Amino acid sequence: EPEVTQTPSHQVTQMGQEVILRCVPISNHLYFYWYRQILGQKVEFLVSFYNNEISEKSEIFDDQFSVERPDGSNFTLKIRSTKLEDSAMYFCASSVREVFSEQFFGPGTRLTVL
Amino acid sequence: DAKTTQPTSMDCAEGRAANLPCNHSTISGNEYVYWYRQIHSQGPQYIIHGLKNNETNEMASLIITEDRKSSTLILPHATLRDTAVYYCIVRVRGNTGKLIFGQGTTLQVKP
Numbered sequence: 001e002p003e004v005t006q007t008p009s010h011q012v013t014q015m016g017q018e019v020i021l022r023c024v025p026i027s028n029h030l031y032f033y034w035y036r037q038i039l040g041q042k043v044e045f046l047v048s049f050y051n052n053e054i055s056e057k058s059e060i061f062d063d064q065f066s067v068e069r070p071d072g073s074n075f076t077l078k079i080r081s082t083k084l085e086d087s088a089m090y091f092c093a094s095s096v097r098e099v100f101s102e103q104f105f106g107p108g109t110r111l112t113v114l
Numbered sequence: 115d116a117k118t119t120q121p122t123s124m125d126c127a128e129g130r131a132a133n134l135p136c137n138h139s140t141i142s143g144n145e146y147v148y149w150y151r152q153i154h155s156q157g158p159q160y161i162i163h164g165l166k167n168n169e170t171n172e173m174a175s176l177i178i179t180e181d182r183k184s185s186t187l188i189l190p191h192a193t194l195r196d197t198a199v200y201y202c203i204v205r206v207r208g209n210t211g212k213l214i215f216g217q218g219t220t221l222q223v224k225p
Contacts, residue, residue, distance in 0.1 A: 033212065045214065095211060
């Protein structure tokens with residue numbers, strides 16, 4: 001069964017460093033998403049991406065964040081200068097259509113900022 | 115999107131049906147009810163969705179009241195692996211793809 005994969009599973013970084021989280025969505029999906037979940041809190045939407053551009057972004061997704069689909073398979077989330085409060089689980093998701101289509105989530109990357 | 119209200123936690127005996135309620139009293143006619151679950155720190159998993167008719171798939175059944183102000187997710191024979199946080203989400207037709215998660219219901223299936 002096709003699945004969304006994410007690498008690395010755990011990333012530890014120093015405050016102020018740049019990190020890139022990687023995702024491989026399901027191959028025939030067209031819509032891609034990033035969510036995050038701070039420990040003990042709700043899953044929060046960050047950004048949606050379609051046709052090589054951002055469809056929607058939340059208030060959390062400020063200028064420190066960027067997304068890219070550098071090739072036909074990968075979908076990346078970059079945080080330019082990490083802060084302590086960026087420590088969270090980051091989930092990538094993909095779907096065939098934007099609405100009325102289930103989103104398939106990856107296993108997540110746990111980001112720890114020291 | 116309409117706001118949803120779910121109990122914080124529920125217990126269920128293994129092998130019995132788990133009935134998870136969700137109130138969405140402000141739901142409008144073009145809003146669908148979706149259910150996802152999250153098993154301990156894993157990525158959320160889609161379960162089922164519906165508009166006004168009851169729906170069933172291999173995982174669960176979704177019962178939506180006639181006035182659409184509430185719904186119930188039914189796991190017919192709960193197993194220990196169904197222990198998870200269950201999220202009821204209401205989405206507007208034509209809305210963007212983002213999912214807005216609440217706190218959900220923590221379902222504990224006990225042996």
